[in-house]
Amino acid sequence: RMIDGTGAIAIQVQHGIRVQGPPMAFREARTWWFAARAAPHPDPVLYLNGDGTGPVNHAVWMSNVSREYAPPGRALLSVTTLPGMEGWDDAAAVCGQLRDWFGPIADDWELLRGDHIRHALPVPALAHPCFEGHPPRVAPGLFICGDHHATPSINGAMLSGRQAAEAVLTEFAATPVLGD
Known part of the structure; x- marks a missing residue:
């Protein structure tokens, strides 16, 4: 609400940005969600792809950030892939890289879904x-x-x-x- 009590307007950036100029370009991404019995590490850390190989850009155990992000006794992993990384839209390639990073325990993780985010970040x-x-x-x-x-x-x-x-x-x- 505005200070004078009137309403405020919020609009999605891909539509609202035209108020200020030409449409802005965006980068796309894909987020893959996995369920597991437990995270292999208890700390809320961001795993980054340091060598630039494989489809995964980064991964984070969301349930290590907040237990409320997963049901009791389960863990939730978020994995982000970006265009230009080989296999970025291939679930098998993503699972293969997670196995490389975390070992054979990753074979037990359940792929819940993959979300294609067309307007992930502005360029x-x-x-x-x-x-x-x-x-x-x-x-x-x-x-x-x-x-x-x-x-x-x-x-x-x-x-x-x-x-x-x-x-x-x-x-x-x-x-x-x-x-x-």
Whole structure:
């Protein structure tokens, strides 16, 4: 809600970005979800593909981040593959690389599904009006934020959201209340 009590509008970036300029290009990805009896390691770590071979870019045991992400007695693995990596859309190739990384225990993991995400991350374009460095205020009372407005990442989305919130507070001369 806006400070004056009126509603705020939120739109999907692939549609809303046209307000600011030409349609932005996006990178696609595929996320594969696996169920297991247990994660092979208890820590919430991100496994990165350090040698650039195989289809897997990175993997994380989501249930190590929060037990609520999987039913009791089960573990949930998220695996991301990117176009350009051989076998990125091939479940057998993904399973083969997981076996290389984690050993034969991976043979027992159940592939739940694979999600093709067409608009996974925006492609930064320095000339695009929404690229990092452009202010979040686009018109009086109108602000834009998201990873398309910063670096294409969760960190970029959060930074951009904070910058937009600060711009809103400045424009409306509001003082943030901590703890709300």
